Amino acid sequence: MPAASEIRERQVWMGMLARADRAVLERAVDALDPAPSWTRLRAPETGMVMVRGRAGGDGAQFNLGEMTVTRCAVRLTCGTVGHAYVAGCDQRKAELAAVLDALFQTEAHGAVLRVGLMAEETTRQQARREDALRRAAATRVDFFSMVRMG
Numbered sequence: 001m002p003a004a005s006e007i008r009e010r011q012v013w014m015g016m017l018a019r020a021d022r023a024v025l026e027r028a029v030d031a032l033d034p035a036p037s038w039t040r041l042r043a044p045e046t047g048m049v050m051v052r053g054r055a056g057g058d059g060a061q062f063n064l065g066e067m068t069v070t071r072c073a074v075r076l077t078c079g080t081v082g083h084a085y086v087a088g089c090d091q092r093k094a095e096l097a098a099v100l101d102a103l104f105q106t107e108a109h110g111a112v113l114r115v116g117l118m119a120e121e122t123t124r125q126q127a128r129r130e131d132a133l134r135r136a137a138a139t140r141v142d143f144f145s146m147v148r149m150g
Contacts, residue, residue, distance in 0.1 A: 007124045013104050013118055017097040020121050025096035028117045032109060038099055041081065044091035062129040078103045087115035 003009075004007060017025065029036065053064040069086045072094040082102025086094045100117070103109040 010101075010104070012096075013114075014056040014101055016125065017084060017100055017119050018093060019125055020097070021047060022090055022096065024117075024124075025093060025100060029096055029099060030111075034101070036099060036103060036109070038074040038075045038082075038102065040072070040095070041075050042071065044070055044072040044094045046070045046089040046091065059124065072098040073116070074098045074102055076106070080105050080110075081131060 002134060007135045047070075049069050051064045051067050052061050055060055067087065068089055069085055070089055070091055070093070071083070072091070073081065073083045074095065075081050076099075080102045082098040082100070082105070084094050084097035084101055086097055100113065104118075106114050
């Protein structure tokens with residue numbers, strides 16, 4: 001059974017892979033030496049999931065709507081299994097993300113991917129997030145109440 005820290009680390013990299021651009025994942029897999037070999041345990045398939053929300057962030061749950069998701073599972077020739085769920089219907093991206101998930105778990109490629117792909121993509125995604133927050137803040141309207149005196 002993996003330790004809680006290992007589970008959390010895998011959750012972080014799987015999230016990073018799910019948000020990465022397909023081209024970034026393609027380049028990461030293509031750059032590996034030796035090139036990885038894998039078989040599909042679950043071919044990429046696209047479906048819908050229900051997105052749930054909470055009123056006020058901590059209130060009652062409600063169904064927000066449906067979202068398209070593609071999933072995939074692969075096994076490397078060394079036996080390591082990788083999984084991926086990505087938003088949208090890009091089946092190639094789901095397969096690449098699953099392959100990279102498996103590779104992150106191996107000694108042969110894990111350290112290299114953490115230093116290269118994960119560090120670069122985490123920085124890129126954080127910059128995108130900060131840019132979106134800046135643009136949203138520029139349109140923010142602060143409402144206040146005026147108390148009528150007398």
